[in-house]
Amino acid sequence: MSERAGEGTNFRNGPGFHGSCVVKLWWGHVLQVGIGQGGLWMTNMKSETCVQSTNDFSTLSKVSAASAGYFTDDFQKHFVSRTCRRSPLIHRGYCVRAQAITHCVNEFLQDTVDAPYRQVLSLGCGFDSLYFRVCGRMGVQRSTSIWEVDFPAVVHRKRLMVDQSQALKSLLKNITSPAGSDKKDAVVLDSQDYRLIGVDLTDVVALDSALEGSGIRWDCPTLILAEVVLCYMDPARSGNVIDWAGQRFLQSRFVVYEQFFPDDAFGRVMVDHFESLNSPLCSVGVYPQLLDQEQRFLQKGWQRCRVLDMNQFSASCVSESEKLRIESLEPFDEFEELHLKCSHYFILVASQGELADIPALRPVAEISTDFTVLPTPASSGAILARLLSPAVRGLRRFGHRSCLVSPQSVLTTGGFGDGNGKHQRLRDLHLLLQEQDAWSREVTTSQWGNYYVPQAGGIIIYKSSLCDCQR
Numbered sequence: 101m102s103e104r105a106g107e108g109t110n111f112r113n114g115p116g117f118h119g120s121c122v123v124k125l126w127w128g129h130v131l132q133v134g135i136g137q138g139g140l141w142m143t144n145m146k147s148e149t150c151v152q153s154t155n156d157f158s159t160l161s162k163v164s165a166a167s168a169g170y171f172t173d174d175f176q177k178h179f180v181s182r183t184c185r186r187s188p189l190i191h192r193g194y195c196v197r198a199q200a201i202t203h204c205v206n207e208f209l210q211d212t213v214d215a216p217y218r219q220v221l222s223l224g225c226g227f228d229s230l231y232f233r234v235c236g237r238m239g240v241q242r243s244t245s246i247w248e249v250d251f252p253a254v255v256h257r258k259r260l261m262v263d264q265s266q267a268l269k270s271l272l273k274n275i276t277s278p279a280g281s282d283k284k285d286a287v288v289l290d291s292q293d294y295r296l297i298g299v300d301l302t303d304v305v306a307l308d309s310a311l312e313g314s315g316i317r318w319d320c321p322t323l324i325l326a327e328v329v330l331c332y333m334d335p336a337r338s339g340n341v342i343d344w345a346g347q348r349f350l351q352s353r354f355v356v357y358e359q360f361f362p363d364d365a366f367g368r369v370m371v372d373h374f375e376s377l378n379s380p381l382c383s384v385g386v387y388p389q390l391l392d393q394e395q396r397f398l399q400k401g402w403q404r405c406r407v408l409d410m411n412q413f414s415a416s417c418v419s420e421s422e423k424l425r426i427e428s429l430e431p432f433d434e435f436e437e438l439h440l441k442c443s444h445y446f447i448l449v450a451s452q453g454e455l456a457d458i459p460a461l462r463p464v465a466e467i468s469t470d471f472t473v474l475p476t477p478a479s480s481g482a483i484l485a486r487l488l489s490p491a492v493r494g495l496r497r498f499g500h501r502s503c504l505v506s507p508q509s510v511l512t513t514g515g516f517g518d519g520n521g522k523h524q525r526l527r528d529l530h531l532l533l534q535e536q537d538a539w540s541r542e543v544t545t546s547q548w549g550n551y552y553v554p555q556a557g558g559i560i561i562y563k564s565s566l567c568d569c570q571r
């Protein structure tokens with residue numbers, strides 16, 4: 101499931117890894133147990149530590165995706181002591197995530213190009229390389245400062261890594277906080293246009309005073325990023341952050357990227373996965389739909405809010421040439437999985453002040469016209485549903501696509517389910533037929549006689565199943 105969820109504790113890469121697993125204890129800790137070169141090792145992790153270690157998983161995944169060419173990031177690799185190669189599915193998930201965050205950052209920089217001064221505040225920054233990317237890619241950004249906030253333990257580690265890397269350190273200007281400075285001071289790194297702050301985001305008063313003390317300005321255009329962060333906080337606490345940001349930053353955009361829609365099979369497995377790692381998704385049940393997320397911000401006074409699931413984002417905000425470039429990077433055929441994953445993550449932009457006058461998440465000019473994206477399964481509207489006879493066994497699957505090919509026949513392709521006693525990708529075609537008002541007769545590929553099956557390039561292509569997720 102970590103493959104599908106794309107985010108999680110880095111339990112596969114424990115010290116001297118040969119193999120490891122996570123065992124949840126009844127008092128809420130998890131034990132990470134593994135066998136490595138040094139023999140058996142075991143770590144007792146409490147919930148806060150588990151949430152922090154989701155950052156390790158993200159960082160390794162970003163390094164892997166960048167080195168496979170999915171996006172340009174010459175700096176993330178300086179935040180890991182070893183690398184690993186993630187699967188193409190994880191690469192694709194991180195790629196669309198990076199595209200979304202980059203899109204929002206670029207939009208903000210473009211929309212505030214005439215402002216004399218602007219700020220980016222990254223909440224739960226982990227080891228993200230944003231400051232270095234912005235400086236490295238575009239040169240010193242005129243009058244732009246970046247603040248990053250995470251738990252003290254995380255930002256102290258980040259500071260250490262910055263100090264140890266010449267490539268990173270050389271991009272910082274006028275560092276005024278010495279390395280290894282007072283552990284009690286919230287400002288862990290202070291430089292001309294980059295600051296690292298160690299604060300628990302659930303304590304909004306401490307967050308406010310650490311930012312104020314380090315010179316943040318409440319009145320100038322500010323981009324607030326929360327990339328897979330609020331989901332790990334109690335919804336009332338993350339609500340306080342949204343509230344606080346709305347009241348303090350008068351000209352701002354708040355960007356959220358995280359999970360939603362916990363109620364289908366994929367969503368339930370996703371929720372269980374994070375629960376088992378002791379980093380539960382705390383707000384996904386309270387704000388399960390895109391509309392709930394949008395309302396959450398509007399009700400807290402944000403003037404404008406736009407939210408897209410990642411299939412919608414990809415379809416409208418990623419250029420056709422970029423999609424083609426990504427297709428050429430490595431072999432990939434797990435489109436149903438990717439499509440499912442993308443229908444459980446969203447990008448949201450809430451705005452206020454003058455920034456609310458400009459729409460966010462604007463489509464790229466060059467939008468593909470030769471494929472259609474269907475609405476996600478979460479779309480609203482009433483449909484008539486009827487239970488199938490238990491004798492229809494071939495449809496016990498998820499992530500599939502069904503299509504009414506005639507009034508009395510439904511063709512189903514793809515998805516995952518039981519195949520010879522194993523949970524696996526299903527490759528058969530399934531035809532469900534209506535006979536005397538009952539949808540009870542089924543035919544699968546193995547029984548097909550005179551049906552015509554289009555085949556191309558060694559894999560079976562069905563337009564009905566693929567038209568919504570790939571060209």
Ligand SMILES: C[S@@+](CC[C@H](N)C(=O)[O-])C[C@H]1O[C@@H](n2cnc3c(N)ncnc32)[C@H](O)[C@@H]1O
Nearest residue numbers: 152154155224225226228250251300301302327
């Ligand atoms: C999945 S990581 C994402 C890191 C980074 N935003 C990225 O996308 O690479 C989640 C981060 O949120 C941080 N986080 C979660 N809850 C937090 C809290 N209450 N206070 C500060 N940081 C928090 C974790 O420590 C972790 O670094």
